[in-house]
Amino acid sequence: MVIGDAAGLDAWTGMDDEPADGLADVFYWGRCEEEAYARFGGERIAQYGVDGPHGWLDVPVAEATARAAELSAWRDRHHGKGLMVSVDEHTDVHRFQRAGWHHPLRVGAIEVGGCQALGIEWDQGDHAIRHHGERTAGQIYPVTLEADEAGETVMRWSIPPYAVDGQDACHG
Template sequence: MPETFVDLGSVNAPSGVLVLGMAGWIDHWRELGQPLSERARAATSSGGSHLREWLCEAVAVLAADDRPLRVRASTSPSPFDEEPTIATLEISLGLPWPETADRSVPVRLGDLPVDRCGMVIGDAAGLDVWTRMDDEPADGLADVAYWGRYENDAYAQFGGERIAQYGFDGPHGWLDLPLAEAAARAAELTAWRDRLHGKGLMVSIDKHTDFHRFRRAGWHHPLHVGEIEVGGCQVLGIEWDQGDHSIRHRGERDAGQVYPVTLEADEAGEMVMRWTIPPYDFDGEDK
């Protein structure tokens, strides 16, 4: 039975090199000696390759630099909650399949684990400036959220709005606050909790880093996919449900939970990059 694909959006690659990588480690490449863009450019001398150093992993491929590149996915049910999760990720590269190459034989580029922090698809040079969780936000803004046993009491005292996430009522809080105001609100909540309860209320400040922005952009997408701009480039981020990750992908590479990335030809004879995650084997749990 043929796979049914849904559109996730598009990315662009003005540098001519596209990367699929682990969101939790994208910013670490530059700390390991060479920026991601330099490593990716060297890895694509033969069309594409897998990159790995320390805990950082990505696959880099050549891509058209003058057009949007469509990203699609097929899905399979999660063993965690039976909701659809990505089974095959397909990225159009906008380049013709080489005439001398056999279109029926996929070219394996390597494999990748599913990062519990998410995955990122974007231009290699654009991702050089990716901001991590603890970096300062370019727009000077942050989001504050609170939840827990005493959330209703805190709401009566401090207010805030319901922040809907992934089809559910999320925590209370405030979006798009100036950083100083966000810190002051969080400090008020924490002091109130410590004075009256000691525990029972969680408070978070999420600065508008690229890491937080892609997660926030996916709050209302059924597959947790968000589109943002990074380094002047259009980037897609994919966040995994943590329950699903703990069942399907736990242990990541150390546990052999890695999945193949290939170059293939689509129906029109153009190159696509595919990342294939097999459906969960329920029968295997009984063996």
Template sequence: MSEIFVDLGSVTAPSGVLVLGMAGWIDYWRELGQTLSERARTTAASGGGHLREWLCEAVAVPAAVDRPLTARASTSPSPFDEEPTIATLEIGLGLPWPETSDRSMPVSLGDLPVDRCGMAIGDASALDAWTGMNSEPDNGLADVTFWGRYADDAHARFGGERIGRYGYDGPHGWLDLPVGEAASLAAEVTVWRGGLQGKGVAVSLDKHTDFYRFRRAGWHHPLHVGSIEVGGCQVLGIDWDQGDHSIRHRGERDADQVYPVTLEADEAGQTVMRWTIPPYDFNGEDA
């Protein structure tokens, strides 16, 4: 049976180099002596391949500079809740398959783990500007959310809107506040009822870094996929479901939970990058 794919959106790669990488570590590449774009450019020049240093991992490939590059995915049921999860991620690179290469033979680029913090797909040079979870936001804004035993009491006391997610109501809170105002409000709610999940009200202060913005952009998508602009380019992020990650991908590279990335020719003779995650075997073993 052929796979059924759903469109996830598109990215742009004006530098001619596309990266699929672990979102939780994108901003660490530059701390390790060489930027992601420098590493990716060298790797893409030889046809593409895997990048790894310390906990940072990515795959870099050449891509068309003059058009949007479409991403799509097939799905399989999660062992956590049987909701759809990504089984095959495919990104069209906008380039013809080389005439000298056998179209029936995929080209291995290595493998990648599923980052608990999500995955990013985007232009290598644009991702050099990525602001990680501990960075300051470019727009000076932040969100505050709260939940827990006394969440309804907190809502009655402080207000806040219900911030929905795909498939459930989500916590209460406030979006798009100046960072200083958000920090003061989060502190006030925390002091009011203990600030510990299960013992009061748990409070989260989330600054608008690129890391947070891509996760927020995927709140209403069944596969937790969101599109944001980074460095003037369109970037896609996949915020993996935490329950699915804990059952299928926990341990990541150290536990050999890694999945192959290949270059392949599609039906039209165009080059695509594919990341293939085998479906879970509900009879007791992973496929």
């Protein structure tokens, strides 16, 4: 979930968009990870609560694609299955996920279109199934920030009840 000013979010780059900075991150993990690390190197990409995969951050996209292809070819020649390889281009989606890597709730803030945006990484099932997609599917919900009795800021938003084919999911 991304919370931000509508004008700023008009500049949002999704998973299928080009990275504005021309960079990507390369990750690899799995049963053959240690063998791949001994051969190819990379860094351990730590995330909150886990060691994270091995890989490289902030690599030009062409170089990232070439490294991933080399890892995949090595895997296919020597091991078959047992190594997963991923190239994540620096779209706003990836940038906000990366901003939340070290937060226990996977929350991070980035600048989008000159405005601060807050990203909350929900489980993929919550996002894709429960909310029926993204902004392109018309799934925009207003958010308000209000002061509570103690003067602290409280964020509130309303998401309509979940329905399957026009029926309430609990009462079919």
